[in-house]
Amino acid sequence: MRVREIEAKSVLLKRKYSDLLDDRDRAVVILEQMDYLFRLRGERSAYGYAARTVARLQEPLEELLQPGNQLRGISAKASTLIREIVTTGTAKEYEQLLRSRH
Numbered sequence: 078m079r080v081r082e083i084e085a086k087s088v089l090l091k092r093k094y095s096d097l098l099d100d101r102d103r104a105v106v107i108l109e110q111m112d113y114l115f116r117l118r119g120e121r122s123a124y125g126y127a128a129r130t131v132a133r134l135q136e137p138l139e140e141l142l143q144p145g146n147q148l149r150g151i152s153a154k155a156s157t158l159i160r161e162i163v164t165t166g167t168a169k170e171y172e173q174l175l176r177s178r179h
Contacts, residue, residue: 100163101138105131107162107171108155114174127155138163 098106105128112125130150134141141148142163148156161168 101131101134103166104128104138104159104162107168108158111158111168111171111174123152124155124158127151127159131159 108124108128108131112122112128115122115124127148130148131138134148138159140146142156142160147153148159151159158168158170162171
């Protein structure tokens with residue numbers, strides 16, 4: 078998948094489909110795209126693992142993101158990113174990755 082395709086999907090994700098995706102799905106999509114973009118750069122990324130972990134959660138994501146709760150198997154950085162996605166619908170780091178590809 079090309080970077081422009083990812084960027085186009087990001088725009089669709091935020092605008093057109095925002096009412097169709099719940100917080101979990103949105104977090105999974107953004108984490109997977111971030112993982113892909115980092116790997117394109119030749120960098121290691123744990124975001125793909127975090128996306129798979131979030132996708133498999135049985136509990137509501139909002140409960141696990143309460144203060145003091147840590148998502149098992151997900152780094153503190155990824156947990157912070159997931160909280161940002163749930164709160165704002167996106168993540169600054171994700172937006173920067175998309176912009177840096179031009």
